[in-house]
Amino acid sequence: MSRRAALAARGARSARERLAVALAAIGTAALLLGASGCAPEPAPARPSSSAPKPTKTTPPPPTLEELRHAEAQRLVASWTPRERAGSIVMAGFEGTDPAPVRAFAAQQHLGGVILMGGNVPGTPEELRTLTAGLSPDPELPVLTGIDEEGGEVTRLPWDDLPGAAELRSQPPAQTTTAFRSRAGLLHDGGVTVNFGIVADVTSDPNSFIFGRVLGETAAESGPRVAAAVAGERGLVASTLKHFPGHGAAPGDSHSGIPRTDLDRASWKRDEAPPFADGIAAGAQLLMFGHLAYTAVDAAPASLSPTWHRIARDELGFTGVAVTDDLGMLLSSGDQAYADPTKNAVDALAAGNDLLLMVIGSDQATATGAIDGIVAADAAVAAKTVPEARLTDAATRVTELRLELAGWKPPAS
Numbered sequence: 001m002s003r004r005a006a007l008a009a010r011g012a013r014s015a016r017e018r019l020a021v022a023l024a025a026i027g028t029a030a031l032l033l034g035a036s037g038c039a040p041e042p043a044p045a046r047p048s049s050s051a052p053k054p055t056k057t058t059p060p061p062p063t064l065e066e067l068r069h070a071e072a073q074r075l076v077a078s079w080t081p082r083e084r085a086g087s088i089v090m091a092g093f094e095g096t097d098p099a100p101v102r103a104f105a106a107q108q109h110l111g112g113v114i115l116m117g118g119n120v121p122g123t124p125e126e127l128r129t130l131t132a133g134l135s136p137d138p139e140l141p142v143l144t145g146i147d148e149e150g151g152e153v154t155r156l157p158w159d160d161l162p163g164a165a166e167l168r169s170q171p172p173a174q175t176t177t178a179f180r181s182r183a184g185l186l187h188d189g190g191v192t193v194n195f196g197i198v199a200d201v202t203s204d205p206n207s208f209i210f211g212r213v214l215g216e217t218a219a220e221s222g223p224r225v226a227a228a229v230a231g232e233r234g235l236v237a238s239t240l241k242h243f244p245g246h247g248a249a250p251g252d253s254h255s256g257i258p259r260t261d262l263d264r265a266s267w268k269r270d271e272a273p274p275f276a277d278g279i280a281a282g283a284q285l286l287m288f289g290h291l292a293y294t295a296v297d298a299a300p301a302s303l304s305p306t307w308h309r310i311a312r313d314e315l316g317f318t319g320v321a322v323t324d325d326l327g328m329l330l331s332s333g334d335q336a337y338a339d340p341t342k343n344a345v346d347a348l349a350a351g352n353d354l355l356l357m358v359i360g361s362d363q364a365t366a367t368g369a370i371d372g373i374v375a376a377d378a379a380v381a382a383k384t385v386p387e388a389r390l391t392d393a394a395t396r397v398t399e400l401r402l403e404l405a406g407w408k409p410p411a412s
Helices: 003-036 064-078 081-086 098-108 124-132 172-188 218-232 264-270 272-281 305-314 340-350 363-378 387-404
Strands: 089-091 112-115 143-146 193-198 237-243 285-288 320-323 355-357
Touching: 064 387, 081 363, 081 387, 089 363, 098 124, 098 363, 124 172, 143 387, 172 193, 172 218, 193 218, 193 285, 218 237, 218 272, 237 272, 237 387, 264 272, 285 305, 305 340, 320 355, 320 387, 340 355, 340 363, 340 387, 355 363
Parallel strands: 089 112, 089 355, 112 143, 143 193, 193 237, 237 285, 285 320
Antiparallel strands: none
Protein backbone atom coordinates (compact mmCIF):
# COMPACT_ATOMS: atom_id res chain seq x y z
CA MET A 1 0.00 0.00 0.00
CA SER A 2 1.36 3.34 -0.91
CA ARG A 3 1.87 6.08 1.68
CA ARG A 4 -1.03 8.18 0.17
CA ALA A 5 -3.44 5.19 0.36
CA ALA A 6 -2.44 4.44 3.91
CA LEU A 7 -3.11 8.00 4.99
CA ALA A 8 -6.54 7.94 3.29
CA ALA A 9 -7.49 4.69 5.00
CA ARG A 10 -6.43 6.07 8.38
CA GLY A 11 -8.53 9.29 7.82
CA ALA A 12 -11.63 7.31 6.92
CA ARG A 13 -11.22 5.20 10.06
CA SER A 14 -10.92 8.33 12.21
CA ALA A 15 -14.10 9.86 10.69
CA ARG A 16 -16.07 6.67 11.37
CA GLU A 17 -14.82 6.65 14.96
CA ARG A 18 -15.86 10.31 15.48
CA LEU A 19 -19.36 9.58 14.07
CA ALA A 20 -19.74 6.58 16.35
CA VAL A 21 -18.78 8.65 19.37
CA ALA A 22 -21.32 11.38 18.45
CA LEU A 23 -24.15 8.87 17.97
CA ALA A 24 -23.30 7.28 21.30
CA ALA A 25 -23.46 10.69 23.00
CA ILE A 26 -26.88 11.42 21.52
CA GLY A 27 -28.17 8.08 22.69
CA THR A 28 -26.82 8.66 26.18
CA ALA A 29 -28.52 12.08 26.33
CA ALA A 30 -31.81 10.56 25.29
CA LEU A 31 -31.53 7.94 28.01
CA LEU A 32 -30.77 10.62 30.57
CA LEU A 33 -33.80 12.70 29.48
CA GLY A 34 -36.02 9.68 29.65
CA ALA A 35 -34.73 8.85 33.08
CA SER A 36 -35.43 12.33 34.35
CA GLY A 37 -39.07 12.23 33.06
CA CYS A 38 -38.59 15.38 30.93
CA ALA A 39 -39.73 14.42 27.46
CA PRO A 40 -39.69 16.97 24.65
CA GLU A 41 -43.03 18.59 23.72
CA PRO A 42 -44.81 16.88 20.86
CA ALA A 43 -45.18 18.78 17.60
CA PRO A 44 -48.55 20.57 17.29
CA ALA A 45 -51.16 18.53 15.50
CA ARG A 46 -52.36 19.71 12.16
CA PRO A 47 -56.01 20.78 12.12
CA SER A 48 -58.32 18.11 10.90
CA SER A 49 -59.89 18.70 7.53
CA SER A 50 -63.24 17.77 9.12
CA ALA A 51 -63.12 20.67 11.68
CA PRO A 52 -66.01 23.22 11.25
CA LYS A 53 -65.06 26.26 9.17
CA PRO A 54 -65.93 29.79 10.43
CA THR A 55 -69.20 31.13 9.01
CA LYS A 56 -69.91 34.67 7.82
CA THR A 57 -72.08 36.81 10.12
CA THR A 58 -75.47 37.60 8.59
CA PRO A 59 -76.30 41.32 8.93
CA PRO A 60 -79.53 42.09 10.78
CA PRO A 61 -82.51 43.01 8.62
CA PRO A 62 -83.18 46.76 8.23
CA THR A 63 -85.45 48.33 10.82
CA LEU A 64 -88.80 49.90 9.98
CA GLU A 65 -87.24 53.33 10.54
CA GLU A 66 -84.44 52.57 8.07
CA LEU A 67 -86.90 51.28 5.48
CA ARG A 68 -89.12 54.35 5.94
CA HIS A 69 -86.12 56.64 5.52
CA ALA A 70 -85.15 54.81 2.33
CA GLU A 71 -88.71 55.18 1.01
CA ALA A 72 -88.67 58.91 1.76
CA GLN A 73 -85.38 59.24 -0.09
CA ARG A 74 -86.81 57.34 -3.06
CA LEU A 75 -89.89 59.56 -3.24
CA VAL A 76 -87.95 62.81 -2.94
CA ALA A 77 -85.49 61.67 -5.61
CA SER A 78 -88.42 61.14 -7.98
CA TRP A 79 -89.73 64.70 -7.54
CA THR A 80 -88.82 67.83 -9.44
CA PRO A 81 -87.03 70.63 -7.55
CA ARG A 82 -90.30 72.54 -7.43
CA GLU A 83 -92.14 69.57 -5.94
CA ARG A 84 -89.44 69.26 -3.30
CA ALA A 85 -89.81 72.97 -2.52
CA GLY A 86 -93.58 72.63 -2.17
CA SER A 87 -93.20 69.62 0.11
CA ILE A 88 -91.50 71.71 2.81
CA VAL A 89 -94.23 74.38 3.00
CA MET A 90 -97.10 74.24 5.51
CA ALA A 91 -99.69 76.84 4.52
CA GLY A 92 -102.72 78.37 6.19
CA PHE A 93 -106.07 78.72 4.48
CA GLU A 94 -109.47 80.36 4.85
CA GLY A 95 -112.75 78.74 5.86
CA THR A 96 -113.81 75.14 6.40
CA ASP A 97 -114.22 73.85 2.85
CA PRO A 98 -111.51 71.27 2.11
CA ALA A 99 -111.97 71.21 -1.68
CA PRO A 100 -110.03 74.40 -2.62
CA VAL A 101 -107.33 73.53 -0.08
CA ARG A 102 -106.92 70.06 -1.57
CA ALA A 103 -106.70 71.52 -5.06
CA PHE A 104 -104.04 74.03 -4.01
CA ALA A 105 -102.10 71.35 -2.12
CA ALA A 106 -102.10 69.20 -5.26
CA GLN A 107 -101.07 72.09 -7.50
CA GLN A 108 -98.19 73.19 -5.29
CA HIS A 109 -97.26 69.74 -3.91
CA LEU A 110 -97.65 71.09 -0.36
CA GLY A 111 -96.23 69.18 2.57
CA GLY A 112 -98.77 70.41 5.07
CA VAL A 113 -101.60 72.73 6.09
CA ILE A 114 -102.35 74.33 9.44
CA LEU A 115 -105.73 74.77 11.08
CA MET A 116 -106.32 78.08 12.83
CA GLY A 117 -109.43 79.01 14.83
CA GLY A 118 -111.40 80.03 11.75
CA ASN A 119 -110.79 76.64 10.14
CA VAL A 120 -112.22 74.58 12.98
CA PRO A 121 -115.92 73.73 12.54
CA GLY A 122 -118.37 73.38 15.41
CA THR A 123 -118.24 69.63 16.07
CA PRO A 124 -115.65 66.83 16.13
CA GLU A 125 -117.51 65.07 13.32
CA GLU A 126 -117.28 68.13 11.08
CA LEU A 127 -113.57 68.47 11.86
CA ARG A 128 -113.01 64.85 10.88
CA THR A 129 -114.81 65.44 7.56
CA LEU A 130 -112.69 68.54 6.90
CA THR A 131 -109.33 66.90 7.59
CA ALA A 132 -110.27 63.79 5.60
CA GLY A 133 -110.73 65.98 2.52
CA LEU A 134 -107.46 67.92 2.65
CA SER A 135 -104.99 65.44 1.13
CA PRO A 136 -104.64 64.95 -2.63
CA ASP A 137 -102.81 61.64 -2.07
CA PRO A 138 -104.17 59.33 0.66
CA GLU A 139 -100.97 57.26 0.46
CA LEU A 140 -98.94 60.33 1.47
CA PRO A 141 -101.28 62.63 3.41
CA VAL A 142 -100.30 66.23 4.01
CA LEU A 143 -99.27 67.08 7.54
CA THR A 144 -102.29 68.61 9.29
CA GLY A 145 -101.09 70.90 12.07
CA ILE A 146 -102.73 72.88 14.84
CA ASP A 147 -101.75 74.93 17.92
CA GLU A 148 -103.59 73.07 20.66
CA GLU A 149 -101.77 73.89 23.89
CA GLY A 150 -104.87 74.03 26.04
CA GLY A 151 -105.68 76.95 28.29
CA GLU A 152 -104.80 80.28 26.66
CA VAL A 153 -104.17 78.76 23.21
CA THR A 154 -107.04 76.45 22.31
CA ARG A 155 -108.44 75.94 18.82
CA LEU A 156 -110.97 73.18 19.56
CA PRO A 157 -114.10 74.54 21.27
CA TRP A 158 -114.63 71.14 22.90
CA ASP A 159 -111.15 71.01 24.52
CA ASP A 160 -111.83 71.83 28.18
CA LEU A 161 -108.78 69.92 29.45
CA PRO A 162 -106.33 71.70 31.79
CA GLY A 163 -103.64 73.89 30.25
CA ALA A 164 -100.19 74.92 31.44
CA ALA A 165 -101.40 77.41 34.06
CA GLU A 166 -103.09 74.54 35.94
CA LEU A 167 -100.64 71.76 35.14
CA ARG A 168 -97.50 73.48 36.39
CA SER A 169 -98.73 73.24 39.98
CA GLN A 170 -99.48 69.52 39.66
CA PRO A 171 -97.27 66.41 39.38
CA PRO A 172 -95.94 65.65 35.89
CA ALA A 173 -98.19 62.62 35.66
CA GLN A 174 -101.15 64.98 35.39
CA THR A 175 -99.48 66.58 32.34
CA THR A 176 -99.22 63.17 30.71
CA THR A 177 -102.91 62.53 31.36
CA ALA A 178 -104.02 65.91 30.03
CA PHE A 179 -101.91 65.75 26.88
CA ARG A 180 -102.92 62.16 26.15
CA SER A 181 -106.57 63.14 26.34
CA ARG A 182 -105.95 66.26 24.24
CA ALA A 183 -104.00 64.27 21.65
CA GLY A 184 -106.92 61.85 21.53
CA LEU A 185 -109.25 64.70 20.57
CA LEU A 186 -106.87 65.77 17.82
CA HIS A 187 -106.33 62.24 16.54
CA ASP A 188 -110.06 61.61 16.40
CA GLY A 189 -110.43 64.83 14.42
CA GLY A 190 -107.80 63.81 11.85
CA VAL A 191 -105.08 66.22 13.05
CA THR A 192 -101.59 64.73 12.82
CA VAL A 193 -99.21 67.41 14.19
CA ASN A 194 -99.67 69.45 17.36
CA PHE A 195 -97.66 72.62 17.86
CA GLY A 196 -98.70 72.40 21.47
CA ILE A 197 -95.83 71.84 23.91
CA VAL A 198 -94.34 75.06 25.26
CA ALA A 199 -90.80 74.39 26.50
CA ASP A 200 -90.12 78.05 27.32
CA VAL A 201 -89.61 79.02 30.96
CA THR A 202 -90.24 82.29 32.77
CA SER A 203 -91.15 83.43 36.25
CA ASP A 204 -92.18 86.89 35.06
CA PRO A 205 -95.96 87.25 35.27
CA ASN A 206 -95.73 90.21 32.88
CA SER A 207 -94.28 88.07 30.11
CA PHE A 208 -96.77 87.33 27.32
CA ILE A 209 -95.69 83.65 27.49
CA PHE A 210 -96.11 83.30 31.28
CA GLY A 211 -99.59 81.73 31.18
CA ARG A 212 -98.42 79.12 28.69
CA VAL A 213 -95.26 77.73 30.31
CA LEU A 214 -95.19 74.36 32.09
CA GLY A 215 -92.76 75.62 34.70
CA GLU A 216 -91.22 78.85 35.97
CA THR A 217 -87.74 77.27 36.01
CA ALA A 218 -86.01 74.69 33.87
CA ALA A 219 -86.14 72.18 36.74
CA GLU A 220 -89.92 72.59 36.99
CA SER A 221 -90.62 72.67 33.26
CA GLY A 222 -88.40 69.86 31.97
CA PRO A 223 -90.23 66.88 33.52
CA ARG A 224 -93.62 68.26 32.41
CA VAL A 225 -92.38 68.86 28.86
CA ALA A 226 -91.21 65.25 28.72
CA ALA A 227 -94.53 64.15 30.23
CA ALA A 228 -96.46 66.05 27.55
CA VAL A 229 -94.45 64.33 24.80
CA ALA A 230 -95.15 60.96 26.42
CA GLY A 231 -98.86 61.79 26.54
CA GLU A 232 -99.03 62.63 22.83
CA ARG A 233 -96.96 59.64 21.71
CA GLY A 234 -98.67 57.45 19.15
CA LEU A 235 -101.56 59.87 18.64
CA VAL A 236 -100.07 63.04 17.14
CA ALA A 237 -96.56 64.25 16.37
CA SER A 238 -95.22 66.41 19.21
CA THR A 239 -93.65 69.84 18.73
CA LEU A 240 -91.48 71.71 21.24
CA LYS A 241 -91.57 75.50 21.06
CA HIS A 242 -90.18 78.19 20.95
CA PHE A 243 -86.50 77.25 20.64
CA PRO A 244 -84.12 78.46 22.05
CA GLY A 245 -86.56 79.86 24.64
CA HIS A 246 -88.97 82.77 24.69
CA GLY A 247 -88.83 83.35 28.41
CA ALA A 248 -85.40 84.99 28.42
CA ALA A 249 -86.29 87.40 25.59
CA PRO A 250 -88.83 90.04 26.68
CA GLY A 251 -91.42 91.09 24.15
CA ASP A 252 -93.99 89.41 21.91
CA SER A 253 -92.67 87.89 18.68
CA HIS A 254 -96.03 88.48 16.99
CA SER A 255 -95.21 92.19 16.82
CA GLY A 256 -91.42 92.43 17.04
CA ILE A 257 -88.17 90.50 17.42
CA PRO A 258 -87.64 89.91 21.16
CA ARG A 259 -83.97 90.19 22.07
CA THR A 260 -81.76 89.13 24.95
CA ASP A 261 -78.04 89.39 25.63
CA LEU A 262 -78.08 86.16 27.68
CA ASP A 263 -74.84 84.31 27.02
CA ARG A 264 -74.59 80.74 25.82
CA ALA A 265 -73.52 79.25 29.14
CA SER A 266 -76.47 80.83 30.94
CA TRP A 267 -78.82 79.68 28.19
CA LYS A 268 -77.55 76.12 28.50
CA ARG A 269 -78.17 76.19 32.25
CA ASP A 270 -81.47 78.08 32.45
CA GLU A 271 -83.32 77.71 29.11
CA ALA A 272 -82.08 74.59 27.33
CA PRO A 273 -83.02 71.74 29.74
CA PRO A 274 -86.77 71.56 28.91
CA PHE A 275 -85.95 71.34 25.20
CA ALA A 276 -83.33 68.68 25.90
CA ASP A 277 -85.84 66.72 28.01
CA GLY A 278 -88.49 66.91 25.31
CA ILE A 279 -86.04 65.81 22.64
CA ALA A 280 -84.94 62.89 24.78
CA ALA A 281 -88.61 61.95 25.26
CA GLY A 282 -89.03 61.66 21.48
CA ALA A 283 -90.53 64.93 20.18
CA GLN A 284 -90.62 64.77 16.39
CA LEU A 285 -90.59 68.53 15.70
CA LEU A 286 -88.73 71.51 17.11
CA MET A 287 -90.13 74.98 16.42
CA PHE A 288 -87.58 77.80 16.08
CA GLY A 289 -88.75 81.13 17.45
CA HIS A 290 -88.37 84.61 15.98
CA LEU A 291 -86.21 85.78 18.88
CA ALA A 292 -82.59 86.85 18.99
CA TYR A 293 -79.98 85.82 21.57
CA THR A 294 -77.53 88.49 20.46
CA ALA A 295 -74.56 87.03 22.38
CA VAL A 296 -74.91 83.90 20.21
CA ASP A 297 -76.25 85.28 16.90
CA ALA A 298 -77.76 88.65 16.02
CA ALA A 299 -80.27 86.99 13.68
CA PRO A 300 -83.55 85.52 14.97
CA ALA A 301 -83.16 81.84 15.84
CA SER A 302 -85.58 80.95 13.03
CA LEU A 303 -83.05 82.34 10.52
CA SER A 304 -79.89 81.34 12.37
CA PRO A 305 -77.63 78.48 11.16
CA THR A 306 -75.86 78.71 14.53
CA TRP A 307 -78.97 77.82 16.53
CA HIS A 308 -79.81 74.99 14.15
CA ARG A 309 -76.32 73.54 14.63
CA ILE A 310 -76.72 73.80 18.41
CA ALA A 311 -80.04 71.94 18.27
CA ARG A 312 -78.58 69.18 16.10
CA ASP A 313 -75.07 68.84 17.49
CA GLU A 314 -75.51 69.70 21.17
CA LEU A 315 -79.08 68.65 21.94
CA GLY A 316 -79.10 65.71 19.54
CA PHE A 317 -82.29 66.67 17.71
CA THR A 318 -82.80 64.57 14.55
CA GLY A 319 -86.42 65.36 13.66
CA VAL A 320 -88.15 68.09 11.66
CA ALA A 321 -87.03 71.66 12.34
CA VAL A 322 -90.02 73.96 11.76
CA THR A 323 -90.20 77.73 11.76
CA ASP A 324 -92.65 79.64 13.86
CA ASP A 325 -95.11 81.34 11.52
CA LEU A 326 -92.99 83.23 9.01
CA GLY A 327 -95.83 85.73 8.69
CA MET A 328 -94.89 86.99 12.16
CA LEU A 329 -91.65 88.35 10.68
CA LEU A 330 -93.74 90.50 8.34
CA SER A 331 -95.48 91.96 11.40
CA SER A 332 -92.23 92.75 13.21
CA GLY A 333 -91.84 96.16 11.60
CA ASP A 334 -88.21 95.34 10.76
CA GLN A 335 -87.61 96.06 7.07
CA ALA A 336 -84.98 93.33 6.97
CA TYR A 337 -87.87 90.84 7.14
CA ALA A 338 -90.39 92.58 4.88
CA ASP A 339 -89.98 90.17 1.95
CA PRO A 340 -91.82 86.85 2.55
CA THR A 341 -89.98 85.06 -0.25
CA LYS A 342 -86.57 86.05 1.11
CA ASN A 343 -87.65 85.00 4.61
CA ALA A 344 -88.60 81.55 3.30
CA VAL A 345 -85.31 81.12 1.42
CA ASP A 346 -83.28 82.30 4.42
CA ALA A 347 -85.20 80.00 6.76
CA LEU A 348 -84.45 76.98 4.59
CA ALA A 349 -80.80 77.95 4.24
CA ALA A 350 -80.53 78.32 8.04
CA GLY A 351 -81.56 74.69 8.56
CA ASN A 352 -85.35 74.60 8.80
CA ASP A 353 -87.10 71.62 7.18
CA LEU A 354 -90.70 72.87 7.32
CA LEU A 355 -91.73 76.46 6.61
CA LEU A 356 -94.91 77.60 8.37
CA MET A 357 -96.80 80.43 6.65
CA VAL A 358 -99.99 81.87 8.18
CA ILE A 359 -100.23 85.57 9.15
CA GLY A 360 -100.25 87.85 6.12
CA SER A 361 -99.85 84.82 3.89
CA ASP A 362 -102.17 83.51 1.20
CA GLN A 363 -101.90 81.23 -1.81
CA ALA A 364 -99.90 83.84 -3.71
CA THR A 365 -97.44 84.21 -0.82
CA ALA A 366 -96.96 80.45 -0.50
CA THR A 367 -96.51 80.10 -4.26
CA GLY A 368 -93.97 82.92 -4.27
CA ALA A 369 -91.99 81.24 -1.50
CA ILE A 370 -91.88 77.98 -3.45
CA ASP A 371 -90.79 79.79 -6.60
CA GLY A 372 -88.12 81.64 -4.61
CA ILE A 373 -86.73 78.42 -3.13
CA VAL A 374 -86.48 76.83 -6.57
CA ALA A 375 -84.74 79.91 -7.97
CA ALA A 376 -82.31 80.01 -5.06
CA ASP A 377 -81.64 76.29 -5.39
CA ALA A 378 -80.90 76.73 -9.09
CA ALA A 379 -78.49 79.62 -8.48
CA VAL A 380 -75.53 77.37 -7.81
CA ALA A 381 -73.05 80.21 -8.09
CA ALA A 382 -74.76 82.12 -5.30
CA LYS A 383 -74.83 79.05 -3.03
CA THR A 384 -77.92 80.51 -1.34
CA VAL A 385 -79.54 77.13 -0.78
CA PRO A 386 -77.45 74.11 -1.75
CA GLU A 387 -79.41 71.37 -3.48
CA ALA A 388 -78.53 68.99 -0.65
CA ARG A 389 -80.18 71.29 1.91
CA LEU A 390 -83.51 71.24 0.07
CA THR A 391 -83.29 67.48 -0.45
CA ASP A 392 -82.49 66.91 3.21
CA ALA A 393 -85.43 69.06 4.34
CA ALA A 394 -87.85 67.38 1.93
CA THR A 395 -86.70 63.94 3.05
CA ARG A 396 -87.22 64.71 6.74
CA VAL A 397 -90.72 66.08 6.15
CA THR A 398 -91.66 63.20 3.87
CA GLU A 399 -90.38 60.65 6.36
CA LEU A 400 -92.62 62.19 9.03
CA ARG A 401 -95.59 62.08 6.65
CA LEU A 402 -94.96 58.39 6.01
CA GLU A 403 -94.66 57.69 9.73
CA LEU A 404 -97.94 59.44 10.55
CA ALA A 405 -99.66 57.64 7.66
CA GLY A 406 -98.61 54.30 9.15
CA TRP A 407 -96.47 53.36 6.14
CA LYS A 408 -95.27 49.75 6.02
CA PRO A 409 -92.88 48.21 3.49
CA PRO A 410 -94.56 46.11 0.81
CA ALA A 411 -94.55 42.39 1.51
CA SER A 412 -91.88 40.60 -0.47
